Amino acid sequence: MQIQDCRAIVTGGASGLGEATVRNIVGNGGKAVIFDQSEENGLHLQEELGEAVLFLKTDVTKEEDIQRTVSKAADFMGAVNAVVNCAGIGIAEKVLGRNGTHNLSLFSRVINVNLVGTFNVIRLAAEKMITNEVNDKNERGVIINTASVAAFDGQIGQAAYSASKGGIVGMTLPIARELARYGIRVMTIAPGLFHTPMFDTLPQEARDSLGKMVPFPPRLGYPAEYAQLVQSIIENPMLNGETIRLDGAIRMQPK
Template identity: 55%
Template structure:
């Protein structure tokens, strides 16, 4: 799908992978909606990319619906959705204090998996009403999983389960939405230098980088953004889950 002149909604667009994606798509001529629960971060990235700030929660039906409507009214019909919003947790199923609190597991599943699905269902309904463009296309959706979906480590049960759900969602969603001319793909990034990872000590970062076969460094969010660009622009990529990880396979811990 053509990026220049097209309206794109990026969740988690206020930082990390989402911010990098919003910036790249804006540089390619897209009209960006920056959806983030951090209102100040959304406003900053939107201002710097000439986009629309959309503060809200991806798990909220009313909040997400309002964001889609606002973006469409201000920038035109939304034909691109990139889901980058997500959270993590590091808790064992059974730890020193007993079983993992069910609320902690539910929170990660709700934000990562249910939030992704909420945005997918609402934006795809919006896209389905649009006039088709080239290749009878009405839109493209890119979800963000993680290599943890395949190589989940100890303490990552909730995170890996949420990302595994997103991974499994790609093909059935692509098959179902094909009749509307909507493509659905997923990118599963490895170890990227996001703001959260940047808080780790230098030695910890170097240790993580050394585990990556080639190149032996942490991923740059700009590389994730470029993968999103490819998936959007190449109309024959559909129903795929793309590992973007430098060949790393995570060890148990």
């Protein structure tokens, strides 16, 4: 699939890695529908990028929301042949902290948004994708999920986040194997330290210090570099059923 032929749903597409992905797809001639909770950011991006973009306020954890918005996305673009799952949340809480044990409802919420939400979008988008005509490479679509290096190098306080991202890694291959018969590929990207809005709350000195933890290049990753890998996955039909670390060779320490 070529990037200009992309008709993509991007969850979490109103900011950070998702926004960079939307900008790259549209900048190369494709179309994108943003699934996000932030109306302000989503509508601003829709207005800026024009008629190739549609924003739909969406909760990825709700079945009825995704059923509705996937159908609207297909109507807007004429088809859905790509999904990039960037929606997610993160927390830091110890199993045994100063104020007691890890909050169970908070643990469940992280799993629900990051893992269950990703799966919810995969299953309902795949249902739409199988109706596509195959292209010249016998493809009907590609699904790209976002995990994290925390899936492999989880730090103290990341039990919930690491579990959710590890689940995304774990379901990549079985779903890729299942959807292969339909010509739908499934890949996952595991980013390291990237300059997303979460880091904007930190002073520049702290951001520079975190960046220096990366062997090379010794800086935070740029969202555009994530979007560049998304494009490579979209355009390379042999990339399937695998998780790619995008991390500058960093390996996170316990804390």
